[in-house]
Amino acid sequence: MANGRKPEGNGEPVHFNARMEGINYEILDELVGYAVRRAQLSIYEDFAFSLAAEDLTPQRFSSLVIIENNPGISQTRLAEVMGIARSGVVSIIDRFEESGLVERKESGDRRSYNLHLTREGQKQLKKYKKAVREHDDRIAGGLSAAERQQLIGLLRKIGQHQA
Amino acid sequence: MANGRKPEGNGEPVHFNARMEGINYEILDELVGYAVRRAQLSIYEDFAFSLAAEDLTPQRFSSLVIIENNPGISQTRLAEVMGIARSGVVSIIDRFEESGLVERKESGDRRSYNLHLTREGQKQLKKYKKAVREHDDRIAGGLSAAERQQLIGLLRKIGQHQA
DNA sequence: TATTGTTATACTCTATAACTATA
């Protein structure tokens, strides 16, 4: 063997703990931005854990939902909606096409495609939605239905600074 | 010249628009996770825009605040608080040390360091805090003080699923 | 044996720029 050591590594997988005992967060506790970021990290971690087996990320899930509910959308438009560069959409759609969930159909304009879910894509997305709802219920478990609605409402007011 | 073309590129910088006209978001509108992610993207964008000149990211800002308010903290502990790998902290601190904001001081245990802000670090952080508060007020501008507190409170209840 | 900091490496995400085929 190349070396006589046992396989090592750092041990504990990296985990985000929203609030650590005995740590003074000072100003961070007063910032809306930090609270959102902290929540987002916890949520992302749970999403990844819950849906890694499905090879699904929040980004990929959102793409499927947008395509399903806005059938025929173009890649450029999808990029705008997702807030990413057009080049990023290419690889996302490539991957979905390989796994047979999305297809690029002809549009009138031969420069662009109309994106659609395949039958298989619709079927899979239904499953994904169920899993994502379970995940969302889990992470929002501490909140009543009313609080949940209130939270979504407050979050929607954020980042609306001027036009 | 190597080629006769004018410098081109895709044009419009990538920008995240929380909600696009004429798009159906379906289930995404009901998910706490999506609302948080959407808000987080808007906030991050404003933070980056406001503080890029200071070479500051939310991550780097948080590190400085944690070090200031928990002086003598070790790199491993800081990694835990930030929810990143220990190896990631090394480069963060390296950079702060180069720019003279943080210093690694001896601890009793010769394997580890005690992290401290330098005098310059304290001075800079004071400036950063002012800028970050302005940024936070801007992105939370649509909210009253009460709503802001309410939002932070609700966000804190998230991701507290079981122990 | 375990821990701290470190380095090497790799992977993902995403941006920018340039290219092509169309319009």
Added chain:
DNA sequence: TATAGTTATAGAGTATAACAATA
């Protein structure tokens, strides 16, 4: 000239694994 999709490339960010020094 402008636009849609594409490719090439590069830069963050961050993880894992392995290592040296120390406990």
